[in-house]
Amino acid sequence: MQITINGKSLEAKKGQNVLQVAIANGIYIPHLCYHEKVGAAGKCRACVVEIEGMRGLQTSCSVPVREDMVVETKADTVLQAQRLVVDLMLSSGKHDCLSCEQSGHCELQDAAYYLGIERPTCQYGDINREVDETSEFIKIDRNKCISCGRCVAACNNTVVNQVLDFGYRGHDTEIVFNTDKKMAESTCVQCGECSQICPVGAIIDKHAIGLGRLWELDKVETVCPYCGVGCKLNLHIDRKSNKIVKVSGVEGSPTNDGMLCVKGRYGFDFVGHEDRLTTPLIKEDGQFREASWEEAIELVASKFTSIRDEYGADTIMALASAKVTNEENYTFQKLIRTGIGTNNIDHCARL
Amino acid sequence: MIDQSMIDKITELKAKYPKKESALMPALMLAQKANSNNLSEEDMEKVAALVGVTSGKAFGVATYYSMYNAVKNVGKYHLQVDTNIPATLMGALKIVDYLEKKLGIKEGETTKDGLFTLSTVECLGSCGTCPVVQVNDVYYENMTTEKLDSLISSLQEGVMPVKEVNYNFGTECNVLLKNRGLENSTSIDTYIQTGGYKALEKAMAMEPQAITNEVRNSAIRGRGGAGFPAGVKWGFLPKNTGKPIYLICNADEGEPGTFKDRQIMEYDPHLLVEGMIISAKAIDSNLGFIYIRGEFEWIADILEKAIEEAKVNNKMSDIDIIVHRGAGAYVCGEETALIESIEGKRGQPRMKPPFPAVEGLYGCPTIVNNVETLASVPFIIDKGAEAFKAFGYENNTGFKLFGISGAVNKPGVYEYPMGISFNKLIEAAGGVKGNLKAAIVGGLSVPILKPEELNNLNMDYDSCIKHGTGLGSGGIMVISDEFSIPELALRTIQFYAHESCGKCAPCKEGSHTIVMILKKLLAGHGTIKDIAKLEEIVNTINNVGSTLCPTGQAFAMPIKAMIEKFRDEFTRLIK
């Protein structure tokens, strides 16, 4: 079907909402609670638009498209309502963009930029909410939370860990872990889904703090090395120091739709760890010594050959690793089946 | 302590509702009562596990509703003084002062011996008998400093005194308050003797559609505040969905200045029960709910007793009614928030559409009507739509309860036909005490009116709109010249900020910001820019109306009117 947004006729599909059509066509409407994955919540009221024939402003995230619908996203009343919402959010939190980790990919900042808000104008009191740094991988700064509810919906409905919820009421509303426990003392499994979906800097990956703005980092899409699910993830890499700064799940990926587990998201320090082997080691008289690849491979080949010849191929068993690629796993099993001649091959992802 | 008998009770509660999660609120309240009125974290976790919800859900509910003492600790006697607008107009602040001095504590504190906690609370639905002090579950009304002395000394001896009840009321129509003055007015025998349950008998012989038609023809508009025609609403129910249909009676009575529904429930509960049985038949519902504000604990007991009596007397062969107690949340009067609350959640409004008639309680078609609306149904069926229309006039038909509080000599509830003049009502309420400065005539959420605007005002939907206000719930608050409007504006917005459910940003932060601006102005630190900011916020919320539920406009409208009509008083605050 066709709908009109700001005078432009656009293609839309039944079941879509107005916001989705706008996004698909490069029309920006501020939206701070809606996210594809958790759906419409109607909470932030930043996405309001005018729709011909409907009384008052409508939240574009929740109104389904209709044939020939006429939408206006830049009417004065629309911008006035959006400005109030964004101004109130900026005013009621500590949004210190200069030092905020989220700066540059913060959706509240984007909305303020779009609306031309230079500074908050409704600041009438102190803001002193709790910062929770108890957990290993995630920092919670409630001073920046805009109560959009994405994290709560994600924790309960997407990853179904059911840890986060809203507690208290009105202006005092806070996200809480279980019965308002510290994050580290709660049943949180540190999957980081909440961190990935938070539009502002209220839930931050702790180990990435201060290591670089997201836009300065290279993004490399790859597959998680840990297990057989094969979640798609992005490595955010600082090329200058050749370090992985942060990992995020790839939204829309058929395997994991952006979700990751604690290992995939936060367990990447092994990559550059100083304890990692850089050359093969051979143990002689209880002591390891460095060796060349040729020497090491030679040694393993000769030992395996002699074991096979003496005791038979089925005395050998091989275990493949999830940390290498499918192709490598394939060649590995080929080696074991045809080179050594046994079917005793398994993979750690089955354990 | 959650012992075996409580576990059994919680199991029973789970079985009582169509969905077990609905047991959460009553179960938390049981746990709190068994633990000297405090809700411990351990009990919250246990109750969550017993009901089958996450501990986060239990905590979210326990800290949403103000009657749970989850993060605060209260003493043996929790003294809760209503200081909302009607109460303030009737001297509640003096009561708070007196108690603070007498107990040697500030509001929000507990005495060292753990005996008393003093709190100020929002409107208790007892505006005609303010000042009110609620001690734990019990309302002590019409309080004076002398009465406080004897109350406190009795409590110090461990005795909750018997409460005195002394209400003003009057009726010209003799329908909703017909049994109001009778002895034993709550018993089914009294009710039947005065002609009760005759309408039900008639309705049992009617087709459901015929009942709906009669109600539609009466043109009765919902008495909860929005004034939507009841018969039309019933007609929105989809046919043959295969899902059960629920009828909910909205007895939240939360709008400050409103204390009318309780007159029916407290003194003539069978009128409501009969109205619900007939209405349920009309909409083909087998299960009804009465959602009653939690503070009305004793009235909930009266209703449960009446339902039991009706069952014993074979009046309820096709329907059951569950009385569900709220726990302190104004927004739960909004119908979708109310539904969430029955479902055991934080009482926050839902996005509409879908409307409750299509997808309401437990996702099923649901009709929500106010107590007074439903209690008018027996008359409409018994005497007919025409008899109903004989009261009032076109588009504003029927009899109506008006609650009058504030600066009048006989505050109380009065039953008059729609369209009664404001002046006549005030006369019924004993006349203005002092000099009339202004009045708010439809509950706190409507714009304030000045004396000249009140002069030829009639109390009905259309006349109120013509005068730039709304009939709302019919709660009239009379303001004398003793009171400053900016101070009342601050107290008004404090109410909304306290009650904002926090779901949507403009209401959650807007109400709070207005509180801070008004505090700054009243402290003498304000500037013209602050007044401009204040107006910008209320104008945007009022004119563009971008909040999720009507609460945003419910505070923007009255604050806007106060500033516009009494601008001098605001600008005078600027030094």
Ligand SMILES: Cc1cc2nc3c(=O)[nH]c(=O)nc-3n(C[C@H](O)[C@H](O)[C@H](O)COP(=O)(O)O)c2cc1C
């Ligand atoms: C914030 C808010 C509070 C409300 N409080 C009440 C209330 O306490 N009692 C009531 O009957 N209706 C209340 N309403 C209106 C209800 O949403 C609903 O319209 C009404 O119960 C429908 O019944 P009626 O059509 O019979 O009036 C409130 C509405 C809002 C927005």
Ligand code: SF4
């Ligand atoms: S890290 Fe995962 S489990 Fe923990 S709160 Fe966030 S979404 Fe829930």
Ligand code: SF4
């Ligand atoms: S922490 Fe982030 S995602 Fe969660 S409610 Fe706050 S702003 Fe939204």
Ligand code: SF4
């Ligand atoms: S306007 Fe928004 S925050 Fe206020 S009560 Fe309604 S839903 Fe809640």
Ligand code: FES
């Ligand atoms: S994105 Fe629509 S209300 Fe938040």
